[in-house]
Amino acid sequence: MGPVDLRLDAGRCLVLRGPSGSGKSLLLRAMADLLPHRGRLLLDGRPCESLRAHEWRRRVAYLPAHSQWWFDRVGEHFADPDAVDVGALALAADIMDWDMARCSTGERQRLAILRLLANRPRVLLLDEPTASLDRDNTCRVEALIADYRAAEAAPVIWVSHDREQAKRIADQILVLEHGRLAAA
Amino acid sequence: MSLILLTPLDLALAALLVLALALLSLRFRLGLGLQLLVAALRTTVQLLLVGLVLKALFANVHLGWVALMGIVMLLAAGREVMRRQQRRFRGAWGYGLGTLSMFISAFSVTLLVLLTVLGAEPWYEPQYSIPLLGMMLGNTMNGVALALDRLTQQVWEKREQLETRLALGQTAVEAVGEIRRDAMRVGMIPIINAMAAAGLISLPGMMTGQILAGSPPLEAVKYQILIMFMIAAGTGFATMMAVTVGARHLFDRRERLRLERITDGR
Numbered sequence: 001m002g003p004v005d006l007r008l009d010a011g012r013c014l015v016l017r018g019p020s021g022s023g024k025s026l027l028l029r030a031m032a033d034l035l036p037h038r039g040r041l042l043l044d045g046r047p048c049e050s051l052r053a054h055e056w057r058r059r060v061a062y063l064p065a066h067s068q069w070w071f072d073r074v075g076e077h078f079a080d081p082d083a084v085d086v087g088a089l090a091l092a093a094d095i096m097d098w099d100m101a102r103c104s105t106g107e108r109q110r111l112a113i114l115r116l117l118a119n120r121p122r123v124l125l126l127d128e129p130t131a132s133l134d135r136d137n138t139c140r141v142e143a144l145i146a147d148y149r150a151a152e153a154a155p156v157i158w159v160s161h162d163r164e165q166a167k168r169i170a171d172q173i174l175v176l177e178h179g180r181l182a183a184a
Numbered sequence: 185m186s187l188i189l190l191t192p193l194d195l196a197l198a199a200l201l202v203l204a205l206a207l208l209s210l211r212f213r214l215g216l217g218l219q220l221l222v223a224a225l226r227t228t229v230q231l232l233l234v235g236l237v238l239k240a241l242f243a244n245v246h247l248g249w250v251a252l253m254g255i256v257m258l259l260a261a262g263r264e265v266m267r268r269q270q271r272r273f274r275g276a277w278g279y280g281l282g283t284l285s286m287f288i289s290a291f292s293v294t295l296l297v298l299l300t301v302l303g304a305e306p307w308y309e310p311q312y313s314i315p316l317l318g319m320m321l322g323n324t325m326n327g328v329a330l331a332l333d334r335l336t337q338q339v340w341e342k343r344e345q346l347e348t349r350l351a352l353g354q355t356a357v358e359a360v361g362e363i364r365r366d367a368m369r370v371g372m373i374p375i376i377n378a379m380a381a382a383g384l385i386s387l388p389g390m391m392t393g394q395i396l397a398g399s400p401p402l403e404a405v406k407y408q409i410l411i412m413f414m415i416a417a418g419t420g421f422a423t424m425m426a427v428t429v430g431a432r433h434l435f436d437r438r439e440r441l442r443l444e445r446i447t448d449g450r
């Protein structure tokens with residue numbers, strides 16, 4: 001992988017494309033400091049190493065392609081379940097009381113996005129966040145992220161294979177191939 | 185009460201039982217027949233050898249010999265701990281972690297009991313120190329092996345969950361906390377069960393041995409209680425230490441999960 005040089009301004013949305021196995025997830029995970037890497041990461045001019053690792057990850061939030069859940073109930077995964085606006089993604093009003101087993105893949109994915117945003121991160125690294133969603137829910141997620149970007153001036157890197165979606169949301173589109181970034 | 189001495193013929197009769205079992209498992213195609221015979225042979229040879237070693241040790245009471253025996257037992261236990269793990273730590277950690285935890289825990293508990301409770305003369309009198317250490321290591325080994333196996337197995341299975349927890353800003357300690365607790369419990373449950381069942385459901389081997397050898401039952405019982413307490417403490421401390429250090433070694437300084445530090449199973 002690399003070398004990769006990337007600068008993202010506040011509130012901008014970068015869509016990342018590339019063939020399977022080209023290292024898109026790898027790049028996002030390295031940016032969240034989840035993988036050992038030799039790169040230099042800066043947030044608002046502050047190097048990654050100046051923050052404790054978990055503090056960095058709270059700010060530079062990575063959403064894995066497959067959502068993971070470990071408690072029995074939905075609400076247990078949230079620090080403050082009542083504060084989460086589940087209606088924004090058309091989820092049932094009482095979903096926080098549900099057993100995880102009752103949630104569909106799509107519901108889990110939308111919950112995972114809400115769980116990530118609840119941390120109020122500074123940067124969003126989203127790995128195919130709408131791959132398991134239908135059109136309506138895809139639009140809702142796009143709108144929610146757009147609102148978040150506008151409200152928090154948060155830059156977003158969005159991995160997507162959907163060219164139509166890229167046109168809708170992207171300020172910039174880059175392709176990752178053979179470990180290098182190129183303009184689309 | 186006098187001790188009935190066993191002749192080789194007596195043992196040969198008992199061996200016929202094992203042979204019958206081996207034939208039966210051959211009949212059922214368990215694939216265990218040969219393994220069973222090898223294990224029975226090993227038990228015979230190993231115990232005879234250790235009997236000879238103990239005989240020599242008792243005849244030449246010297247701290248150096250006792251310590252050497254203890255170290256050999258420890259190293260064998262360490263090897264066994266490593267062998268029993270499907271996914272073990274790579275490099276020196278694979279052998280070192282279990283062995284070091286057992287060393288610190290089993291040796292210090294045994295030493296404490298030898299010096300303060302028993303007060304034999306000299307304190308390392310092999311008639312007491314070697315059996316005590318042997319029972320400690322045998323049980324500590326079980327606990328540590330179970331706990332470490334559970335730890336690495338669970339971390340491997342739940343790697344995606346762990347990464348998600350980290351990505352959500354949890355510290356490594358928070359992320360691995362439940363797995364760590366679970367591993368410690370698994371290591372300690374056998375001795376807790378053994379203590380709860382002792383006397384009611386099972387007559388512990390050491391106590392039975394002493395009674396067979398002619399000790400008054402209550403004296404044997406007191407020794408068994410002492411041993412049970414030692415094993416509980418030794419197993420518990422060793423398990424906690426091995427799991428704590430092991431769990432920390434699965435993450436690096438930047439709290440990243442480093443799965444390449446464990447092997448990928450057979």
